Amino acid sequence: MIPPMTPSDPRDRPPAVTASGMRWASAVSRDSDTARAAREAAAALRADLGDGPVDLVLAFFTAPHVPAAEDARAILARLLEPSCLGGVSGAGVIASRHEIEEGAALVVLGARLPGVEVSPFVMPAAGWAEPFESAEAFALSAPGAAGAELVLAFGDPFTLDALNLLQSFDRFAPGLRLVGGMASAGARPGENVIFLNQWLARDGGFAVALSGAVRADVVVSQGCRPVGPPLRVTEARRNVVVALDGAPAAERVRQVLDALPDRDQALLRGGLFVGRPVSSAAAGPGDYLVRNVIGHDPESGAMAIGDLVAEGERLRLHVRDASTARQDLELLLAPQAFDSPAAAALVFLCNGRGRRLYGEPDGDIVPLQEALGGVPAAGFFCAGEIGPVGGRNHLHGHTASLAVLRGK
Numbered sequence: 017m018i019p020p021m022t023p024s025d026p027r028d029r030p031p032a033v034t035a036s037g038m039r040w041a042s043a044v045s046r047d048s049d050t051a052r053a054a055r056e057a058a059a060a061l062r063a064d065l066g067d068g069p070v071d072l073v074l075a076f077f078t079a080p081h082v083p084a085a086e087d088a089r090a091i092l093a094r095l096l097e098p099s100c101l102g103g104v105s106g107a108g109v110i111a112s113r114h115e116i117e118e119g120a121a122l123v124v125l126g127a128r129l130p131g132v133e134v135s136p137f138v139m140p141a142a143g144w145a146e147p148f149e150s151a152e153a154f155a156l157s158a159p160g161a162a163g164a165e166l167v168l169a170f171g172d173p174f175t176l177d178a179l180n181l182l183q184s185f186d187r188f189a190p191g192l193r194l195v196g197g198m199a200s201a202g203a204r205p206g207e208n209v210i211f212l213n214q215w216l217a218r219d220g221g222f223a224v225a226l227s228g229a230v231r232a233d234v235v236v237s238q239g240c241r242p243v244g245p246p247l248r249v250t251e252a253r254r255n256v257v258v259a260l261d262g263a264p265a266a267e268r269v270r271q272v273l274d275a276l277p278d279r280d281q282a283l284l285r286g287g288l289f290v291g292r293p294v295s296s297a298a299a300g301p302g303d304y305l306v307r308n309v310i311g312h313d314p315e316s317g318a319m320a321i322g323d324l325v326a327e328g329e330r331l332r333l334h335v336r337d338a339s340t341a342r343q344d345l346e347l348l349l350a351p352q353a354f355d356s357p358a359a360a361a362l363v364f365l366c367n368g369r370g371r372r373l374y375g376e377p378d379g380d381i382v383p384l385q386e387a388l389g390g391v392p393a394a395g396f397f398c399a400g401e402i403g404p405v406g407g408r409n410h411l412h413g414h415t416a417s418l419a420v421l422r423g424k
Contacts, residue, residue, distance in 0.1 A: 030042075030112050030113070030385075030390040030391060030392060031064070032064040032065060032066075032392065033357075033358075033359050033360065033391050033392055034359075035356075035357060035358075035359040035422060035423045036229065036359075036422070036423020036424065037130045037131065037229070037423060038127060038128065038129050038130065038132070038229075038230070038359055038421075038423045039065055039066070039127065039128045040125070040126070040127045040359050040360035040391070040392045040421070041061050041064035041065050041125075041126055041127075041392050042061070042111065042112045042123065042124065042125045042126070042360075042392035042393060042394050043056075043057045043058075043060035043061045043064070043123070043124055044057060044109070044111040044112075044114075044116070044121060044122065044123040044124070044394075045057045045060075045121070045122050046116070046119065046120060046121050047120065047122075048080060048119070048120040050077075050080075050081045050083075050084035050085070050087050050088050050120075050122070051084065051087050051088070051091060053077075053081065053088070053120065053121075053122040054087065054088040054091035054092055054095075054122060055091055055095065057075075057092075057122050057123070057124045058091060058092050058095035058096050058124070059095070061073070061096065061124050061126045062095065062096060065126055065127075065128060068128055069097075069099065069128060070096050070097060070098040070099070070126050070127070070128060071098065071099050071100065071127055071128055071129040071132065071134050072098060072099070072100045072126065072127045072129060072134050072224070073092060073096055073098040073100070073101045073102070073124055073125070073126040073127075074101075074102050074103070074104075074124065074125050074126075074168075074224075074362075074394060075088065075089075075092060075101070075102070075103040075104075075122060075123070075124045076103070076104055076105075076106055076109045076110070076122075076123050076124075076394060076395060076396040077103065077104075077105055077106070077109065077121065077122040077123075077201075078105070078106060078107070078108060078109060078116070078119065078120055078121050078122075078201060079105065079107070079201040079202065079207075080119070080120035081105070081120060081122055082105050082201050082202070082207070082208070082209050085103065085105065085209040085211065085216065086211075086216055088103070088122060089101070089103060089211045089216055092124065093213070093214075096126065098126065099134060100134045100136045100212075100213065100224060101211075101212070101213055102136065102168075102170070102210075102211065102212050102213075102222060102224060103209070103210065103211045103212075104170045104197075104199050104208075104209075104210050104396060105199050105200070105201035105202070105208045105209045105210070106197075106199060106200045106201055106367075106396030106397050106398065107200040107201055107367045107396075107397045107399075108121075108367065108370060108396065108397040109121045109122070109123045109394075109395070109396045109397070110123065110363045110365065110380075110381055110393065110394060110395040110396060110397070111123045111381075111393070111394065112381075112385070112390075112391070112392055112393045112394070113378075113381065113385065114377065114378055114381065115365070115370050115377055115378050115379070115380065115381050115397075117370050117371055117377070117397065123394045123395075123396075124394065125360065125362070125392060125393070125394035127360065129226075129229075129230065130229070131228050131229030131230075131423075132226060132227070132228045132229050132230045133160065133225075133226070133227045133228045134224060134225075134226060135159055135160020135161070135164070135224065135225040135226075135227070136160075136212055136213065136222065136223070136224045136225075137157070137158060137159050137160065137161075137212075137222065137223055137224075137225075138212055138215055138220065138221075138222050139157070139169075139171065139176060139181065139220055139221040139222055139223060140220045141172075141175040141176050141177075141219050141220040141221075143157055143220075144157070144176060144177055144180055144181050144184070144220075144221075145177050145180065146180070147180060147183065147184060147187075148184050148187075148188065151188045154184055154187075154188040154189075155188070158184075158185070158188075158189070158223065158225070159225075160225040160227065161185070161189055161192060161223075161225045162189060163227055164189075164192060164225040164226060164227040165226050165227050165228075165230050165231065165232050166193055166194075166195060166225075166226050166230075166232040166234070166419060167185070167192060167193070167194045167195075167196075167223050167224070167225045167226075168194075168195060168196050168223060168224045168225075168226070168362065168419070169181065169194045169195070169196040169221065169222075169223040169402050170196045170197065170198070170199065170210060170221055170222055170223070171198055171199065171210070171220065171221025171222075172198070172199050172205075172208045172210060172217075172218065172219050172220060172221060173198040173199065173200070173208075173399045173400055174204070174205040174206075174208075174219070175205065175219035175220060176198075176219070176220055176221040178198065178400060178402070178411045179411065181221070182194065182402070182408075182409045182410065182411060185409055186408050186409055191407070193232070193234050193403075193404045193409065194223075194402050194403070194404070194409045195232075195234055195362065195364065195402060195403050195404075195417055195418070195419045196223075196364060196401075196402045196417075197364040197395075197396065197398030197399070197400060197401045197402055197417065198398050198399045198400040198401075198402075198411075199398075199399065200367050200396070200397055200398050200399035205218075205219070206218050206219075210222060229423055229424055230421060230422070230423065230424065231421070231422045231423070231424040232419050232420065232421055232422075233352070233355070233419070233420040233422075234403060234404060234417075234418070234419055234420075235345075235348045235349060235416070235417075235418040235419075235420065236348075236401075236403035236404065236405055236412070236415060236416070236417050236418075237341070237344045237345040237348050237415065237416040237417075237418075238304075238305075238306040238344070238405075238412065238414065238415050239336055239340060239341030239344050239345070239369075239373075239414060239415065239416065240289050240291070240304075240306045240334040240335065240336045240340065240341075240344075240414070241334060241335055241336070241340045241344075242291055242303075242304060242332040242333070242334050243272075243276055243280050243332075243333050243334065243335055244272035244273075244275070244276065244332070244333045245272070245332075246293075246330040246331070246332050247260040247261055247268060247269075247272070247330065247331050247332065247333070248260065248261055248328065248329075248330050249325055249326065249327050249328060249329045249330070249331060250262050250327065251327060252325045252326065252327050252329075254324055254325075255310075255320055255321055255322065255323060255324055255325060256318050256319070256320050256325075257318065257319045257320075257321060257325055257331070258316070258317075258318045259317075260331070263317075264316065264317025264318070265312070265317055265318055265319040266312045266313075266314075266317040266318070266319050267317050269288075269319065269333065272333055273288075273333070280335055283335040283336065283337045284335060286335065286336050286337055287308070287309075287336065288309045288333065288334075288335070289306050289307065289308060289309060289333070289334040289335070289336060289414075290306070290307050290308075290309055290321045290331050290332070290333060290334065291303075291304025291305065291306050291307070291331065291332040291333070291334045292304060292305045292307065292323060292325070292329065292331060293305075293329070293330060293331075293332070294405055294406025294407075295406060304332055304334065305323070305405050305406060305410060306334050306412075306414070306415075307321050307322040307323040307413075308321065308322040308413060309321055309322075310322055322413070336373075336414060338373055338374045338375065338379070341369070341373060341374075341379075341416075342374070342379065342383060345380060345383055345384075345416055346383050346387070349383060349384060349387035349388075350387070352387045352388055352420060353387060355422070356422060357389065357422075358388045358389070358391050358420050358421065358422055359391060359392075359421050359422050359423060360391050360392045360393065360420075360421045361384060361388060361391055361392075361393040361418060361419065361420050361421065362393070362394065362395050362418065362419040362421070363380065363381065363384065363393055363394070363395030363416070363418055364395050364396065364398050364401045364402070364403075364416070364417045364418070365380055365395065365396075365397050365398065365401070365415075365416050365417075366397070366398060366400075366401055366412070366413055366414045366415055366416070367397040367398060367399060368413070368414050369397070369414065369416065370397060373414075380416050381393065384418065388420065400412065400413060401413070401415045401416070401417040402417060403415065403417030403418075
């Protein structure tokens with residue numbers, strides 16, 4: 017096990033990693049003064065990266081730094097001179113060894129990437145509000161995405177149409193994987209900040225396409241376990257399931273829940289979820305796209321979920337707890353032990369994970385670093401995580417969406 021660093025350590029980072037010519041490093045500052053935090057993190061990052069051009073820097077910062085985010089952006093740009101600099105505000109941030117869920121924190125991940133093409137682009141809210149009419153129009157709005165290994169995508173949850181964004185990529189760049197998340201530092205429009213190079217805004221989003229001499233493994237851990245039998249949707253209207261197995265949806269769900277063992281019924285305190293199968297052979301964890309149950313109508317028995325549903329589809333009820341979430345993540349990370357050494361990791365967690373789920377700190381970063389052996393890492397707690405399931409990109413909740421990066 018990798019020993020945790022003390023929460024008071026100002027840098028909270030493993031050594032920089034050089035792999036296939038790439039060099040990655042991360043640093044974090046918990047100084048409440050935004051300018052000092054940016055200078056501290058930049059100095060630590062530069063010390064680890066050494067001399068030479070910096071191709072990519074990503075910064076994630078908590079709500080106390082939002083008012084002075086422009087100061088942080090300007091300082092990081094001046095001290096590091098990166099070709100691409102992006103930043104997102106979050107309810108909490110993830111450093112290489114700790115998940116920081118309270119107070120001021122700024123974490124940065126930087127890299128020198130010879131042979132890698134870094135293609136950033138802004139996604140204005142208005143420009144991504146409607147479906148694109150042609151592949152040409154999409155290519156103009158997402159330069160560098162075609163043929164990319166991975167696209168990192170971030171946005172403001174109140175103004176960027178994430179579903180249209182993901183559908184556009186799936187239509188015009190099928191098979192291209194998106195990983196990232198929605199800003200979460202604010203609970204209302206205008207309270208989040210995102211920036212890309214000289215552009216800084218409180219709406220819209222941005223993305224960074226990576227192509228060339230880089231390889232990405234994407235892990236999406238939904239942390240839920242299916243219970244009960246598959247349930248056939250016999251009547252549905254958009255996201256409302258009217259009937260399951262020919263019975264009112266809520267009535268059929270209640271029958272399944274009443275038949276569960278006591279242990280599974282106890283987990284219902286953590287919420288009830290519904291899984292949509294991603295393949296005809298769906299049977300266990302990872303085979304379903306998990307969605308929230310939003311509510312139900314007591315009179316009709318109809319049940320609303322957080323996704324569109326088709327008649328004939330076979331849904332499966334899911335429960336979630338800390339043990340299931342940890343086991344699912346560890347299982348998905350297990351193949352990393354048989355791969356070449358990783359260079360870095362990007363970590364995007366639901367803001368309902370962390371202490372809220374595990375009851376203790378660092379519930380996701382510890383198993384990640386145990387699997388990877390300790391690499392520079394960074395990310396944040398999201399108001400919606402982006403990642404692929406079943407060959408398509410989705411916006412998730414309660415999920416850990418990870419990108420493990422290597423040279424090739």
